[in-house]
Amino acid sequence: MEQRLRWVTMLTRPDLIRRGAQLATLFVMGVLGLLDLASAVSAGGLPLAFVMFVGALATAAVWLPRHRQGSTRLPKAALLLAGFSLLLTLAVGGLSGGIGSSFGLAEAVGLLAVLFVVCRRGDTRWTVGTVLLLGMAIGFLPLRAGVSADYVIAGLALGLVATAVIALAVYLRMIESTRLRAMDSVRAEQRAEFARDLHDFIAHHVTGIVVQAQGARFIAEQDPKRVLLALEQIEAAGAETMASMRRMVGVLRDPNARPDAPLAPLAGVDELAPLLEQFSAAGDVLARLHVDGSTAGVPVEVSTSAYRVVMEALTNIRRHAKDARVADVWVRRTPDWLLVRVANDGAPPRAAIPREAPGYGLVGLSERVRAVGGRITAGPGIDGGWVVDAALPLDQEVTR
Template identity: 35%
Template sequence: MLSLLLRRRSSWVRGVLVCLGVAAVGTVLALALAVDYRSGVYESALAQQVRLSAAAPFLVVPVWGLRRSRVGPRVLAAAGGIAGAVSLGCSAWMRVAADQGEWSAGRADAYTLFEISALIVVLALTVRHGAAWPAAVAAVALCAAVVLRPVAVEMSENSLLVALFCAFGVCAALVGALVARLVAVERRRHTEQVRLEQRLAFARDLHDFVAHHVTGIVVQAQGAQVVAASRPEMTTSALGQIEQAAAEALRALRHMVSGLRTEAALVPAGDVEQLRSLVADFALPGGGRARFLQEGPVASLPAAPMVVVHRVVMESLTNVRKHAPGSRKVSVTLRVHSGTAELDIVNDQADTGADTAGYGLIGLEERVTAEGGTFQAGPADQGQWRVSARIPVSSVWRDLP
């Protein structure tokens, strides 16, 4: 609820700022139009060229509503380029007309401040929202149109000063628009990165938790089919275990889906008791069991390394159940000392058939190394299969995946 209120407040603040910005720009354009009108530029001998040039900035208005569509950025940039080209053409026309006629000294008033202000606004919009390369070309035309307009009629000290101030305005508009564009690009990149990380986290959670329970369901169902004919009384127990595993899988799914809708963690971190229960409930069709051994202050293990330990144990037991169902002994040893959590999962069948390049082991290695630890999985001595993880306790850089 708090995050929703903050987002609504942020959206309201952005709306207010946009309205204030539009009002400020509109005020500047109206004042510039009033100054031009009082100077008599629209009633001078250059009035025809001035009116045509002043209409150039309005070429961008019809396509403003299309800026969010696929063709919008290109159309917006094209309209900005056309506005700059029309203004440059009118400036050249005014220069030719001024050279041919006898005009009073007041012809220097053909600065058309309204057009200059409007072109600066069009420049900012084109650079901020236009397509990259068309916007660059349009920006060159717009900058030239703004800077050259004051000196279009005659070259004087006043016109050069106005051109200098126009250059400052163009630079400010370019810098502001480029910064806004780069910020928007960085925001989109960050959003895509966060979305990718969430997808990877969800995929790992789906594999680590749901696949563990589903694998148990499959193994229990296969075992029930085998003993159904010879020992039907054991079928009831197998069905109960299948029901329990299915309920756990549904619970994990619900938790992950709720995690996608909220800011909560996708899966619970777990603790030592849950880890001990996970190992105690592990069973193989051939009767093999797993035992849990601990050394050191395991109960004081922080949440971040405990999450990694829980995932490594779950994935390792799932691999044993899938690839080594004939194992008789599986040991899970967790040692905590010297600021390091050492985890070893060993079963008595080295030829498990597990693919060391599979998604599960790759995901475990990524998660362990992300916490600053090391991960190894492969055959060990005496025909065993060992999974080892060394996870720092105090130097983890994040608490949850």
Template identity: 40%
Template sequence: MGASTGFIATALGALPTLAAAGTLVWAVARHRGDSRRRRDHLSRLGRPAAACAALSLVTSFTAPATGVDAGWKLAEVALLLLLLSAITRWSPPRELAAALALIVLAVALWPLPLVTGESFLEAVGIAAFWLLPAVAAVAAGAYPRRQELRRRHAVTEARSAQRLQLARDLHDFVAHDVSGIVVQAQAARFVAATDPSHAVLALERIEKAGLNALAAMDRTVQMLHGPEAHATAPLPDISQLPTLIADFTAAGATEAELVMPPETAQALTREAGAVAYRIVVEALTNIRRHAPAAPRATVVLTPTATTVRIQVTNDRGARTAPARRRATPGGLGLNSLTEHARALGGTLSAGPHGNGGWQLTAVLPTTPTMETP
């Protein structure tokens, strides 16, 4: 009878240890395949670990009367600490809370039934001492979990910034060329019957604007292939403003004039030059959309010792009602360019000018000071 009772006590004491060891073997044995499958598998470790901790608590307070060997309990605690670290790393928050609480209790309270004659404060001290390895196990699992969360957050922010840049490029460059195509197509339709030669010229300009739009889209798509691919397709800068002004004048009824001293291109950094080009493109696109019959537009770049001032002014023309557009979240158009200018330490403003005209004014520093977001 005594041998049978001893065997039962030993089996009861070994049961939580064997259960914790089996759970770890199950986790390690299935730790194969692609990363997503491994994460999904390990994320289901919380409930088995909580069951092992509950079983440990039950045996800790029921088995001492039968004389459970403390060696089993020490092995059991070591395995529970490994499970604690694993669930802290992989389990979802809802399962983690319950499993973590049960395992910490099992680790902290296991020696108390084995200690007799101790005061309450001594029992609290023993439990507090065994909390230290539990805290270390939680820290060992929490650090890589935090690093993974930071990495995912950084990837999300990078993707969001890339989407915003794609939207800005499409708006700033493709929309400008497409609006020129529309203007040329409208002009060609009216002169096709009476003056086919002008229609042919309009078609040539449509072809050129379409090629420019395709080039802008190619540059935008290259951004999806990473920074190295994007670096091979630099953005336009103010050195291309003369071509832009000439194409704008040829495409519509508005005659545009560019005033830019030769030293202006050297006064701006590459990033500031790209922003200046975007500002002029957006201003000319707005003139084409909202004042297509304006007789004259002037683009003036004035360099000083510390800044470059950009002014785009158009005379009064027969205004057409702008098409109502749905509000788009995120910075597009002048709002986006205002953000660009502020990020470089500059300013941008636009408003009525003269007798019914419109003026856009931007000031970019020659040595930009980045604004903290």
């Protein structure tokens, strides 16, 4: 079962799917290229066959590499290819009346692949014109062999195929755009939540510093030696506040965050026991907490991040692990790290989520965990179920 799940996870990775589609397209182009060559040999058009072979290779050089989203180089290169193909079609079909043999099936497939990649990844300012020229190049390609009804119908068929390719590429582009917008929204919400937590944290410590300073001034008149202890406490609280601010402010890049947003009390590892009790009481899953080491003195941003990791993992168990009966939460403190693990005994999802495309809840968690210098992973457990692991540094120096 575990081995099959690993195979499913591997085979559903986007990069493997893309590579498989590329290999299949190259295989089809190779077979059609052999047909083009055989047809050219029988018709005595070897020089033209060589030119069409070079054209097919040129298309592969454009659609095979991995292009970034919004690339301008991609549509520009495709524009040159489409212009070359149209000129060749005009020279062969329009001036000589056709070659009466294969018109370049391998080049047609290559141009369709270029059309797909341009619609999928190209910059929108260049894509529209490039797509129109590519559509013309593909539709007119059969006219190299002649202007008979058969070749005109073949051109119309290629035009329909090109339309379907455009529709598929635009659909996939819209899906990815929607997913990226949703992920950006989750990250923005997480940054706003960080801002509220930071506000509570600073208010708590500054209030403590002010109270200690007032007490120090009062006892200075009675017992000056006790002032040193108060000053040490003030210094420690100030240092902890500044260190936490440096780590948390780095993710607060949203200038539109509302300063009057409702504030929630900070929840940390010490509040995990009540959280698990509420979780167990609300359903059929028994949540058990295992703590190894003291949780005293854990930095506030680390403690709150650990709490959010557990809360999100338990929420996912409720949503996705319908057959789970036990959820175990381990919190272990080492000299440098706070380690958190949440595991359940239910069956993992049938199609494991690729690590490259996590759910939106994990996106927010990853943003929070990275902000404090930690890391988080999620995947099927060795003994079944689903496991979420997070490692949060207690000292920022260990992550440098």
